[in-house]
Amino acid sequence: MTTPKKVISGIGSVSYLPELLREMNLRNPFVVIDPKVKEADFGKRLMGFAKKSFDGFETNPTFSQVSDGLHLFSENDYDSIIVVGGGSAIDLAKVIGLTAANGGKAEEYFQGKKADVQSVPIIAIPTTCGTGAESSPFAVIMDSSIPKKRGIESVFFMPTAVILDSEALISLDSVMIAATGMDAFTHILESHISKKATVLTRIVSKGLLCSIREPLEKALNEKDALALEALQSIAFTARLLYPRTGLSIAHALSHPLGAFTGLHHGLAVVTFLETSMKYNVSACRDSFREAGRMVGFSSDDDLFSWLRLFIKESGMAEKISNHLVVYDNLPIERIASEALQSSNIPSNPRKIGLSETCEIINESLLNFRRGYGN
Ligand SMILES: [Fe+2]
Incomplete structure (x- = not known):
């Protein structure tokens, strides 16, 4: 069973993020953040880590939103993704990370193409108390042309590190x-x-x-x-x-x-x-x-x-x-x-x-x- 390599938990544990980035030798993270969380106090604290952040998605993110995020990710020399949000944000970040590392279009992986390498390192900071997307090898993305939610499993989806800070849930x-x-x-x-x-x-x-x-x-x-x-x-x-x-x-x-x-x-x-x-x-x-x-x-x-x-x-x-x-x-x-x-x-x-x-x-x-x- 694959699990995240590093799990930090406890109230206020998000303050360990700078240390975690140093420990993982990550210098230039791309931030994917739920638009509602971005406006909350918890999200504002995290925006200091972002040269650029992506929040152009809602519940049930679509392939076109994945493509928007991927485009922004490829504009700079980002070495990782910090994702802050619920299952939608985390699934979106996983697919951006996997596609960025393996090439091609996100849709291809949902049509049978196999990824060969691990996603770019992802640090997941969940802000809901239920999805568990931060510890799963699955991702679900909405194909709005049908409409249909498509899900795939890949061991390469697993986030590298997870921070479980319940302060993230206070504004829910x-x-x-x-x-x-x-x-x-x-x-x-x-x-x-x-x-x-x-x-x-x-x-x-x-x-x-x-x-x-x-x-x-x-x-x-x-x-x-x-x-x-x-x-x-x-x-x-x-x-x-x-x-x-x-x-x-x-x-x-x-x-x-x-x-x-x-x-x-x-x-x-x-x-x-x-x-x-x-x-x-x-x-x-x-x-x-x-x-x-x-x-x-x-x-x-x-x-x-x-x-x-x-x-x-x-x-x-x-x-x-x-x-x-x-x-x-x-x-x-x-x-x-x-x-x-x-x-x-x-x-x-x-x-x-x-x-x-x-x-x-x-x-x-x-x-x-x-x-x-x-
Ligand atoms: Fe569920």
């Missing part, structure tokens, strides 16, 4: 804390019930399931700094699991929904979480029950009730409903068939086909249109 609004935290929770749960889970991965996922509930609730309700730090560390560790185990239909569906509607990844996962788990539970009864016990619930129903309450009280339900209300003609079959091509389908606990996937989509959308949890 509560819905984003909940959405990224619930994305991390789903990574762990899906990994635990996966068909490909092993004794080794379940030892890790059990520990993470035991650890996540309290920081998730405290981070949301109190914006507690230690809880945010714990959540960030759990998300980082969870991402090390699922290149081995794969995920499930909830994640498989989140990407086409995000591509068609622009919905944030964490919220797209939450849209399908309950219905996907209810579909799967008959095929993974023991591991699902064990997961629930690790989170602190004695029955499946208690776990589902907690999930529903969290999704509702965090404001995620309202955000998802408001976002999806204008998409009353979504191409359900197309979303379903794209989901079924996902690399997460072979690990889905229960066999699934087109009609079952369409049912999950329709039921999930109906739940949110009716005011989730009412």
Whole structure:
């Protein structure tokens, strides 16, 4: 399993960045920064490291935005990338770094071209508490011409160093804390019930399931700094699991929904979480029950009730409903068939086909249109 070579964590740990750059012998970093983070205090502190920065992207970055970033990167003799942001920013930086080191166009790597060498060194500073993109060998980029999110895996994507500083999360609004935290929770749960889970991965996922509930609730309700730090560390560790185990239909569906509607990844996962788990539970009864016990619930129903309450009280339900209300003609079959091509389908606990996937989509959308949890 590939992991970042260097991980620095703790509140205020971003102050080690100059020392880290010296230690890695990097003198001229290019900064990729989320446009919203750039305006926050945490982002402003980091702009001192940039001769030039790139923030020309939003949620679900596109190939044309990768190309813009690559163009800026090639204008100077940059020796590395510092990326500051959530999964979108980190995935974008990974693809810029890989393409800069290997040549050609970014799209070619998503059409089967293999990279031969490691990306330019990347220092990832995540500013959400869930994506784990900073510790994964994957990148997802939006092909807006179709529209479709394309994902690839490469060991050369792995950032060289990661700084997990929970001060980066202080300016996150509560819905984003909940959405990224619930994305991390789903990574762990899906990994635990996966068909490909092993004794080794379940030892890790059990520990993470035991650890996540309290920081998730405290981070949301109190914006507690230690809880945010714990959540960030759990998300980082969870991402090390699922290149081995794969995920499930909830994640498989989140990407086409995000591509068609622009919905944030964490919220797209939450849209399908309950219905996907209810579909799967008959095929993974023991591991699902064990997961629930690790989170602190004695029955499946208690776990589902907690999930529903969290999704509702965090404001995620309202955000998802408001976002999806204008998409009353979504191409359900197309979303379903794209989901079924996902690399997460072979690990889905229960066999699934087109009609079952369409049912999950329709039921999930109906739940949110009716005011989730009412
Ligand atoms: Fe995710």
